[in-house]
């Protein structure tokens with residue numbers, strides 16, 4: 695597990711809402727949350743996407759997490775500017791390591807992980823720890839739960855891991871090396887390799 699250096703942190707916190715707004719618009723075309731949905735975000739950065747999703751889809755609970763306590767503080771500052779009268783009751787923040795999520799199994803209807811899976815090792819292209827992070831996502835996600843992520847490294851291997859566990863790739867968009875994917879967990883315990891194909895590919 696690796697925390698970002700000060701320069702990377704500076705750029706993550708500099709981000710305006712443009713990227714997360716586009717991400718949310720793209721996702722909301724395909725993402726279906728059940729009533730009273732409980733959502734988890736890992737590696738939430740400045741928390742901007744959390745605000746878009748909470749405002750747009752009104753889950754009952756949205757827990758935005760990050761490994762780095764300084765990042766959680768930065769997200770609190772950013773969110774307090776977006777919500778000057780206090781955070782929505784659904785929204786909460788806490789530290790958590792994606793390699794050992796401190797939540798029981800089957801806790802969430804959706805998990806979000808944008809530009810974070812490549813942080814599982816100090817060498818960002820190293821796939822060794824990514825399956826551990828994906829297994830943690832899979833453990834905390836309920837059957838038929840949604841896993842939305844974006845990354846630019848190991849993208850084929852990540853998709854292969856998911857489809858190998860019977861996730862369906864419900865939506866996907868690729869721009870250069872960067873992929874954004876919405877994968878839906880099977881309703882039953884996976885046993886076989888799925889040959890699910892993306893059902894839609896739209897511009898982000």
Ligand SMILES: C[S@@+](CC[C@H](N)C(=O)[O-])C[C@H]1O[C@@H](n2cnc3c(N)ncnc32)[C@H](O)[C@@H]1O
Pocket residue numbers: 695696697698706709736737738739740759760761762765790791792793807808809810813814
């Ligand atoms: C490149 S930033 C992406 C932030 C945000 N998701 C975005 O797209 O703007 C990666 C984030 O992952 C966090 N991170 C790194 N390693 C992590 C880990 N093992 N568990 C959880 N978060 C981690 C970093 O602190 C940072 O906030």
